[in-house]
Amino acid sequence: MKFTVNGKALTVQTDPQRPLLDVLREDLHLNGAKFGCGEGRCGACSVLVDGRRIFSCSTQVKDVEGKEVLTIEGLAIGEELHPVQQAFIEEGAFQCGYCTTGMIMNAVALLKKTPKPSSQEIREGMNGNLCRCCHYQKILKAVQRAATPGAEVRS
Ligand code: FES
Ligand code: FES
Known part of the structure; x- marks a missing residue:
């Protein structure tokens, strides 16, 4: 699957039904988004997809194909915080x-x-x-x- 994370175009080979949160944390080592409830009830795993907040624990990675994912790691510009x-x-x-x-x-x-x-x-x-x-x-x-x-x- 191809998608963009924090401005970087990526190709990820994985089970398309895996939660986006797992791919971010385990495969891409972006650990800012957290696992809380695991079922879309707490918001700890929130990231933006095409500018909209989604719960990455309950979003399958196939659902972000071709989209832009923004995580907390992509917010600051160099040393300058958002x-x-x-x-x-x-x-x-x-x-x-x-x-x-x-x-x-x-x-x-x-x-x-x-x-x-x-x-x-x-x-x-x-x-x-x-x-x-x-x-x-x-x-x-x-x-x-x-x-x-x-x-x-x-x-
Ligand atoms: S971990 Fe609670 S909403 Fe995703
Ligand atoms: S859960 Fe501890 S600061 Fe919000």
């Missing part, structure tokens, strides 16, 4: 960090679609990503900060 990554650091929007890559990838997709979301739109857009450390307020602030670069986000 604004969403930067905002998560500045807001301290993680504790154990297990959910963080999925949260960031979903936030990137959300802000691409809705550059200036309301708090409610953020809550709805981030639906499907769970944080076992219950860091939701900080995550909300991080997404708000990313939506207003350079601006102080008030609580």
Whole structure:
């Protein structure tokens, strides 16, 4: 199967029904996307496919044939973090960090679609990503900060 990962065109020979998450982690050694529930309920495995957030645990690799996959490893440009990554650091929007890559990838997709979301739109857009450390307020602030670069986000 041929598809693009983080801007690089790849050919992968594998069982087409394998989960994309397994191919990313085991074959391509891109370990940013995490295995959580394994059944599309937690968002830890979120990556973007053609700009849309998908759960890579429940997406077969054949379904991304010819498409562009973006993982957390493809967000930064050299040493320069993506604004969403930067905002998560500045807001301290993680504790154990297990959910963080999925949260960031979903936030990137959300802000691409809705550059200036309301708090409610953020809550709805981030639906499907769970944080076992219950860091939701900080995550909300991080997404708000990313939506207003350079601006102080008030609580
Ligand atoms: S591991 Fe994919 S949604 Fe939970
Ligand atoms: S920071 Fe621990 S699961 Fe979210």
